[in-house]
Amino acid sequence: MKILIVDDYAETKCSGIITECKKRGIEYEIAKGRNSALRRIICKEQNIDGIVLDMGIPVWDNEFTEDEREGDDVLRELHRKKYNIPVLIFSTTNSEYKDECNFVVDQMKEWNVVEEEQKFFAFLEKIEKE
Numbered sequence: 001m002k003i004l005i006v007d008d009y010a011e012t013k014c015s016g017i018i019t020e021c022k023k024r025g026i027e028y029e030i031a032k033g034r035n036s037a038l039r040r041i042i043c044k045e046q047n048i049d050g051i052v053l054d055m056g057i058p059v060w061d062n063e064f065t066e067d068e069r070e071g072d073d074v075l076r077e078l079h080r081k082k083y084n085i086p087v088l089i090f091s092t093t094n095s096e097y098k099d100e101c102n103f104v105v106d107q108m109k110e111w112n113v114v115e116e117e118q119k120f121f122a123f124l125e126k127i128e129k130e
Helices: 015-024 034-042 071-080 114-129
Strands: 002-006 027-031 050-053 087-090 104-108
Touching: 002 015, 002 034, 015 027, 015 114, 027 034, 034 050, 034 071, 050 071, 050 114, 071 087, 087 114, 104 114
Parallel strands: 002 027, 002 050, 050 087, 087 104
Antiparallel strands: none
C-alpha cells in the first residue's frame, strides 16, 4: 500500500500520520505542492492507493505564498480524470469541491484527538478493501 501525503508542512503537521504509516509498514511519499502531487498521481508507475490532502498547498513545492488553496484543484483534476483514489482531507480549511467527489472519504482536522484519528484508520481500512 502506498499513500501520497500532500502538504507543504508534512514533516511537522502530518507527523502522526507518518509515524502511523511507519508503524504499519505503509509506504508513503510526500508532495509539497499541487503540481508535484498531480505528477505523482497521474504517473501510473507510482501506484498511489490513497491520498492525504491539505487544502492550503502552493502550486509549486517550496513556494510559500499566503492564501493558496490548491487542494481543490487536485480534487477537481482527480474528478475530471475519473480517478477514484480514496482521499482523506487533512486540513482545517474546508474544501469548496469535496462534496462533488465520491472518492473523498472524510475530512480530518487534527491529529491526537481520538475521533479525528479514527477517520485516518477508517481511511486505511477503505484502501485495504479496494
